Each structure stands twice: as structure tokens, then as C-alpha cells.
Amino acid sequence: MNAQNLNASRPTLLLVDDSSEMLDLMEALLSDSYKILTAPSGAQALELVDSSTPPDLILLDCLMPGMDGYETCRKLRASSAAATPVIFLSALTSIDERLLGYSAGGDDYVCKPFDMPELLAKIERQLAASAAKRELGQQLNEAVNAVMSSADMVGEVGVVLDFQRKLNSCSDYAGIAANLFESLERYGLEGCIRISGQVGAISLNSKGTCTALEQSILDHLAAQGLDPHIRPLGPHTGFNFDSVILFLRDLPMTRPAGMDPELAERYGRAIDNVALLIEGACTKVVALDNEVAIRQLNDKVIKMMAMTRLALTDISVRNQDQASEVKFLFEALAKDMEDSYIHLGLMPQQEDFLSGLVKNYKESAVQSLAKSQETEGRLRQVIEQLGQLK
Numbered sequence: 001m002n003a004q005n006l007n008a009s010r011p012t013l014l015l016v017d018d019s020s021e022m023l024d025l026m027e028a029l030l031s032d033s034y035k036i037l038t039a040p041s042g043a044q045a046l047e048l049v050d051s052s053t054p055p056d057l058i059l060l061d062c063l064m065p066g067m068d069g070y071e072t073c074r075k076l077r078a079s080s081a082a083a084t085p086v087i088f089l090s091a092l093t094s095i096d097e098r099l100l101g102y103s104a105g106g107d108d109y110v111c112k113p114f115d116m117p118e119l120l121a122k123i124e125r126q127l128a129a130s131a132a133k134r135e136l137g138q139q140l141n142e143a144v145n146a147v148m149s150s151a152d153m154v155g156e157v158g159v160v161l162d163f164q165r166k167l168n169s170c171s172d173y174a175g176i177a178a179n180l181f182e183s184l185e186r187y188g189l190e191g192c193i194r195i196s197g198q199v200g201a202i203s204l205n206s207k208g209t210c211t212a213l214e215q216s217i218l219d220h221l222a223a224q225g226l227d228p229h230i231r232p233l234g235p236h237t238g239f240n241f242d243s244v245i246l247f248l249r250d251l252p253m254t255r256p257a258g259m260d261p262e263l264a265e266r267y268g269r270a271i272d273n274v275a276l277l278i279e280g281a282c283t284k285v286v287a288l289d290n291e292v293a294i295r296q297l298n299d300k301v302i303k304m305m306a307m308t309r310l311a312l313t314d315i316s317v318r319n320q321d322q323a324s325e326v327k328f329l330f331e332a333l334a335k336d337m338e339d340s341y342i343h344l345g346l347m348p349q350q351e352d353f354l355s356g357l358v359k360n361y362k363e364s365a366v367q368s369l370a371k372s373q374e375t376e377g378r379l380r381q382v383i384e385q386l387g388q389l390k
Contacts, residue, residue, distance in 0.1 A: 011056040018064040042072030054081040062090035073104040085126035181206040191248035198289040
């Protein structure tokens with residue numbers, strides 16, 4: 001490892017003391033293991049911290065002219081070095097002095113003249129504790145981010161479920177579009193939509209009728225076909241699910257490698273959730289189209305039933321007229337034959353035979369007409385049963 005990499009990998013210590021001799025001594029003792037920064041006063045230590053990355057640990061003299069070590073520590077705790085461990089170095093050993101250091105925000109206290117192994121041990125202990133805190137803080141942040149991400153996902157899924165629930169009350173394509181735009185707004189998305197089916201097609205944006213430019217974009221998506229259903233359009237995304245075509249602004253499907261991973265994941269989830277919304281909308285379009293088809297079929301059946309009833313009524317009247325006419329004709333024939341017997345000179349047996357023959361044909365004709373009336377009655381029963389199925 002070269003000197004530059006070695007220096008970069010070592011912890012940085014800031015030595016703060018008004019004695020140049022002490023600074024030189026401390027630097028000589030510690031420079032083999034640490035990267036050393038020095039400041040001859042509390043004010044210069046604060047300037048150094050504010051102008052660069054905070055050091056990993058600060059060794060701070062208590063007794064300095066002007067701003068003493070305790071005041072310097074209190075100001076460090078309000079700066080970017082708030083989490084940096086501070087070890088006080090002091091010739092004062094009383095408990096009161098140690099309590100002052102604790103109250104100022106110090107982490108440890110070493111009395112002068114100090115034992116070098118003890119100082120090194122305390123430095124390493126504070127560096128290890130600081131590293132552990134940073135790792136714990138990072139784990140906590142990751143946990144919080146995971147919880148927030150999970151909460152976001154739950155909220156996003158909630159939008160989809162709420163949309164599915166509201167679809168039940170939609171009675172036309174416009175209602176589907178309105179609920180879809182409401183859900184997209186909750187995702188922070190905006191665009192335009194075209195819904196088409198058995199009863200026509202509508203093209204809308206969240207404010208009303210699509211602009212000419214939006215119409216042309218939807219036409220372009222329709223002309224591209226269904227494979228794939230989702231495709232990038234520059235920094236935007238288009239969805240073509242046949243009966244529902246949607247264009248969304250500022251929702252990039254293609255994301256650069258340098259994009260923030262969390263943002264990229266959020267965009268990906270948004271596209272997946274929008275696809276779920278569209279699939280629900282497509283299902284509702286099919287349901288509405290089926291309802292229209294059923295209503296149209298019912299209308300046709302009702303018309304056919306009405307026409308059949310009229311036809312049956314007409315047939316019934318004709319059958320009754322025919323039956324009356326047949327009876328009248330056979331009765332007239334029987335009377336004419338009886339009147340003609342005198343002139344024909346027939347024997348009684350011959351007259352009886354002819355009269356019985358006419359009577360038999362009359363009965364056969366009446367029975368034939370009765371059968372057609374039975375058929376008519378069965379047809380009426382079928383029509384009544386069909387009417388009960390509406």
C-alpha cells in the first residue's frame with residue numbers, strides 16, 4: 001500500500017493545545033498510527049472543523065487562554081463535529097474538573113502528565129465506540145428506510161385496492177376514466193387515456209377532452225399494437241392494453257445507471273401499479289360491454305316475443321274463423337244434399353250413407369282444426385315461460 005492510501009485509511013486526530021511544544025510532542029507520538037491535525041486554540045479548532053470533514057477524534061486541552069477547552073467542546077457539540085469523540089487533556093485532576101468536562105460534552109478525561117499506553121488505549125476505545133455508533137446509526141437508517149418503503153408500498157397497493165372497489169359503481173367509460181385519473185393523481189402522475197369498447201370510444205385527460213397532441217400520441221400507441229403492453233416514450237411511458245390505452249408524463253421506463261436506486265425502485269413500482277389499475281379498468285370495460293350486449297339481447301327477445309304473441313293471436317283468430325267456416329260449409333252441404341234427395345230418387349240406405357259420409361268428413365276437419373289449436377296453446381305457454389326469464 002502506498003503512503004497516500006495508508007494515510008487515507010488511518011483515523012484522523014485533531015490535537016488542540018495552546019502549547020506548541022505539547023502539540024509537537026503529541027504529533028510525534030501519534031503520527032505513526034494516525035493522521036494528525038493541530039490547532040493552537042479553540043477558535044482555530046472550530047474553524048478547522050467547519051471548513052473540512054470532521055476528524056475521527058479530538059484531543060482537547062482544558063486550560064487555554066481566551067476560549068478554554070470546556071467552551072470549545074460545547075461549541076463543537078453544536079457544529080458538524082457533534083458526534084466526534086472528545087478526550088480532555090488536563091493537569092487538573094479534581095472531580096469538579098472532570099464533571100466540567102462531562103457537562104461540556106466530553107467523552108473521556110486524561111490527566112497530564114499522561115501514560116502513553118493509557119492514552120492510546122482510550123483513543124482506540126473511543127474510536128471503536130464511535131465506529132460502532134456509526135454502524136448502528138446506519139443500520140437504524142436502513143431499518144427506517146425499509147419501514148418507510150414498506151409503508152409506501154402498502155399505501156400504493158391501497159390505491160389499487162381502492163380503485164378496484166370504486167370500479168363497482170362505474171356505469172360507463174367516463175366513470176372508469178375519472179376513477180383512474182383520481183388514482184393516478186394519488187401517485188403524482190398525469191397523462192391521457194383512451195377507452196374503447198362495444199359502445200364506442202372516449203379520449204380524455206384529467207381536465208376533460210384530450211388535446212390534438214394527446215390524441216396523436218394515443219393514436220401512435222394504438223398503431224404500435226399490444227406487444228409489448230408497456231413501452232417507453234422518451235422520459236414518459238405508454239400503456240396499450242387494447243380496450244384501455246394510457247400515456248403518462250414524466251414516468252421514465254428506461255432509467256439511467258446513475259439514477260438514485262430508491263427513485264428508480266419507486267418508478268418501477270409505479271409502472272407495475274399502473275398496469276394493475278389498467279387491468280382492472282379493462283375488466284370493467286368488458287363487464288360494461290357484456291351488460292350492454294345482454295340488454296340488447298333482452299330487447300331483441302322482448303321484441304320477438306311481442307311479435308310472436310301478435311302472430312299467435314292472428315293465428316288463433318284465423319283458426320277460429322276457419323273452424324266456423326268449415327262447420328258452416330259442411331252444414332250447408334248437408335242441407336243441400338238432403339234437399340236434393342227428393343230429386344235424385346235415392347233409396348233411404350243411400351241417403352243415410354251419403355249423410356254419414358259428410359258427417360264423418362266434418363268431424364275429421366274439426367278434429368284437425370282442434371289439433372292446430374293445441375299447438376297454438378303450447379306456443380303460448382313457451383312465450384309465457386320466456387317472459388318469466390327476463
